[in-house]
Each structure stands twice: as structure tokens, then as C-alpha cells.
Amino acid sequence: MSNSLSPLSELVDPLDPLIGYHLRRTTVAVTAALADLLQPLGINVGEATLLLFLGANQGCTQSDIGRALRAQPANLVPLINKLALLGALDKQPGKGRAITLSLTPDGERLHARVSEAFERHESKIGRSIPPNRRDELLALLRQLCRDACHP
Helix, strand or coil, X not given: CCCCCCCHHHCCCCCCCCHHHHHHHHHHHHXXXXXXXXXXXXXXXXXXXXXXXHHHXXXXXXXXXXXXXXXXXXXXXXXXXXXXXXXXXXXXXXXXXXXXXXXXXXXXXXXXXXXXXXXXXXXXXXXXXXHHHHHHHHHHHHHHHHHHHCC
């Protein structure tokens, strides 16, 4: 009797029916593909996400961003600082201690390039999703996120 492993095709995968497992694998693959597209722009996925958010919400505060993206201030500060160092982000005093964030002209140009990268990425990863099912998929993913955040 041999103790060697069975061929891979004969192994039972106890993780295959788990939604969380597939979401994690998908997240890793999708994020890596996006990172590859962004690498020539000199920014990472987090910085690009913040840039897109700021492009759509000029003059918002770090607190606004944190609430909207469910991000901790400690995680946002390095992203904000990197965009500011790149000359893409302008910080201005707001109400009280708040600082408003807006894109500079360089930031607007970078935003356009990042938007193009995201569009290419979405086309690639969504190519197998029938257009009439896209909204349904997004609704299911949003609901999974809500269920995970509010058990």
C-alpha cells in the first residue's frame, strides 16, 4: 500500500463550495492584475483607488473618505502623503481641524490615466459576465459585503 498523494484531479477540495474562499482567491487575482496595469503609472491599487475617489469628490476630507471607503485614518495617511508627494493632491484648511483634499492639475492628468487603467481592467475581468447580469452581480457582491460587515 502506497502513502503517496493521489493525482491532483482525484483530490477532494473542501474549499470549493465556500463563497469566502472564492472571494479571497478572486480578490487576490483581480488586485494583482490591476497592480500590473498601474505599475507603469508609479502608484499602487490603494493610491489609485484614493485618486479615483478624490476625482469624484473634490474638496472632501480625510474623514469623509474614511467613512465612505471604510478605511482607518492610519491606512489613509500614507496614501494621501504619497499622492501629495507626487504633486497630485492639494491639501487646504477646512472647517475646524479638517483638511480638504483636491486634485491638482497633475493629479487630474494622473486621474485620467488611472481611470483608463481601471476601464481596461474592468473590461478584462468582466469579459465573461453577460452585460444584463452585471448589475445583479454587483448587487450580490454589495450584499455579501454588508453581511460580512454587519453580521
